[in-house]
């Protein structure tokens with residue numbers, strides 16, 4: 001029970017990071033972006049590449065911060081991966097979404113996003129192979145926090161939780177303490193009025209893709225660090241991040257954060273009674289439950 | 305006297321090949337208050353939005369101080385000295401009052417000082433500056449919307465029915481405020497449904513119907529025009545758009 | 546020669562079954578503007594439903610009632626329609642994205658069930674043993690192949706005819722009216738939520754018909770048959786053929802299925818040994834590229850919709866969203 005909750009919190013933190021950008025993009029551009037979760041995979045693989053590069057160029061960077069398996073090389077690689085992933089999101093928008101946005105309806109955007117997801121996932125497969133990979137081959141020993149009830153946790157997991165919370169806290173400060181943050185919130189609430197108030201919409205769209213891409217990359221790295229990395233990483237997170245945005249209410253950043261934890265913990269608890277094969281379906285059950293009880297989510301407004 | 309803002313032969317609409325405005329001409333003198341009246345659906349809001357760059361213009365020109373600003377990006381308005389108070393949804397409800405104002409003042413050097421000036425100008429806002437704008441009363445919301453428009457010291461202000469939905473007393477205050485702006489050299493283009501009151505404070509008046517100019521002239525003349533009186537001032541207030 | 550004809554019949558049977566799915570999707574997406582992100586689940590519901598009711602009994606396995614094919618098929622169709630009805634009820638009043646997400650979720654959940662609920666679905670190994678309609682009477686394999694093709698084409702023709710009637714009736718015009726302008730349609734006294742739900746359920750039921758035929762054709766169904774790529778293939782067929790045009794939908798099904806089969810064949814034959822594991826990925830990239838490319842360069846498809854041309858929504862020009870337009 002406790003173990004399930006702790007594991008759920010860890011997964012939840014990763015889902016939350018992924019869902020923040022998605023909820024903003026979905027709200028601002030008004031379409032369900034099924035390619036979004038592929039940003040997690042892009043980020044995780046970008047970090048893999050740069051980790052190897054840094055470790056190769058400067059072997060000193062390749063020692064782990066004990067007891068973590070995280071190395072300085074990977075930490076640096078993650079930061080670069082965040083930038084690269086944000087830039088990829090912007091480029092994909094320019095190449096595909098922006099052009100479709102200009103002439104077609106939102107439904108075509110959803111449709112295109114599925115196509116983009118398929119392309120990204122399989123290009124990653126072609127480049128990196130089907131096989132699961134790890135950042136570090138060091139064995140990460142779990143620490144026994146308690147024997148009764150049994151509670152195991154790996155140092156990397158603690159790091160991931162702290163780092164994820166730190167990133168979310170930072171973004172919260174940006175949203176609530178800077179005029180850039182006000183502008184983001186203004187565009188989310190009323191794009192036309194935001195423009196009239198001097199906010200350039202295209203710049204905000206770019207900013208949201210950059211932020212969403214960056215946070216997603218971190219989420220991807222964090223997942224890969226505590227589990228493993230494979231081309232289906234993004235696809236596996238797709239339904240959970242959507243569930244988090246729906247639970248929180250589309251457009252609500254704080255809702256997405258809370259939604260991520262709810263989805264993580266609820267899935268963890270459900271799997272105590274259900275076989276683990278049903279794990280992929282859990283977010284769907286949560287989505288149905290929310291649609292039944294509170295269709296606009298915890299913090300969402302009526303956008304029907 | 306010279307025209308600060310001129311709209312000539314403007315055609316604009318929301319859907320391609322379906323203009324709402326046809327051949328609309330408006331000319332606004334420096335530091336004057338010009339009011340646009342007309343029945344519901346006449347295209348008054350559309351005209352203001354077209355000037356602000358929020359509705360695509362298919363023909364005609366908008367000229368501000370001699371410069372062609374037809375089809376500007378709405379976010380460039382501020383830089384041109386143009387401000388716009390929309391008819392509805394004219395504040396960010398989820399942002400605090402201070403955040404609403406700070407957003408508009410994003411690019412202003414001395415933001416804190418300007419905020420203080422605005423609070424002095426609109427004392428009720430000062431006391432509530434940390435509250436969410438959505439919690440304000442109707443009159444205070446309108447006050448905030450006007451404060452946001454004035455924050456960047458525009459030379460020309462477009463206001464779309466600023467008195468709609470307010471009590472008669474507060475509506476009169478809003479119109480007086482609009483009038484007082486002209487005393488400070490600000491040019492105001494106002495859309496109003498409170499025709500009588502608006503005409504009392506206005507210098508010039510345009511009547512729009514079905515997307516076309518119907519009549520225009522000095523406000524006093526319009527106010528005393530028997531025909532206009534019959535159609536627009538007959539005591540029957542047309543429902544707010 | 547017989548081998549060739551037999552292969553062509555096999556190919557055409559599959560393409561015909563897929564064309565039925567595409568027609569179902571066309572009703573939803575092409576005529577009503579509803580997004581279905583889980584085509585495979587409705588196809589799968591038809592397939593598993595038909596199998597459970599019409600299959601042969603097996604020890605420790607639910608189902609296997611050996612119902613006559615037509616009744617088993619009807620049961621499968623009802624299952625597909627039921628799932629569509631539940632999802633539709635929950636989402637169709639909300640923003641269109643919810644339907645997209647929920648249907649995608651249905652597909653994921655459906656796959657979970659087929660893989661894990663062994664007592665019901667046979668798990669990963671699937672369900673086998675289905676008395677194919679009239680197989681005993683016809684006997685000869687080659688003749689049966691042709692017979693089955695004929696049956697599929699008859700069903701395809703019937704669905705096509707029915708849909709043509711439907712979309713050209715006042716009902717079909719109401720659907721398109723809702724797709725184009727919901728507010729206007731409502732003001733004309735249409736009930737958009739109900740019409741959408743009906744269209745979604747009928748479209749999904751048609752996909753269920755195709756699933757039932759598929760099971761009868763292979764006498765076997767497993768999660769492998771219901772890979773998520775099926776949804777993408779069906780979309781690609783519709784968008785290539787032309788959404789909102791039933792002839793286009795059928796044309797697209799045959800074209801894309803031909804291209805898919807040919808590319809699979811070419812890759813398995815000519816790709817180097819080391820690449821053989823990745824031919825699937827290459828095909829997926831091709832499908833993704835077809836979808837995105839069509840949307841970018843020829844969104845109306847090969848055979849565009851003829852009755853009404855969609856006008857571009859104002860929102861596209863006025864800004865990315867229309868909400869809060871002041």
Ligand SMILES: Nc1ncnc2c1ncn2[C@@H]1O[C@H](COP(=O)(O)OP(=O)(O)O)[C@@H](O)[C@H]1O
Nearest residue numbers: 318324343344345346347348349350351545870
């Ligand atoms: N966002 C919009 N999309 C399409 N048509 C609109 C929109 N807003 C207003 N209209 C139409 O434009 C016409 C003029 O509306 P508007 O300018 O708001 O009138 P007024 O402000 O004079 O009452 C009306 O027929 C209205 O239906």
Ligand SMILES: [Mg+2]
Nearest residue numbers: 348349391545
């Ligand atoms: Mg108006």
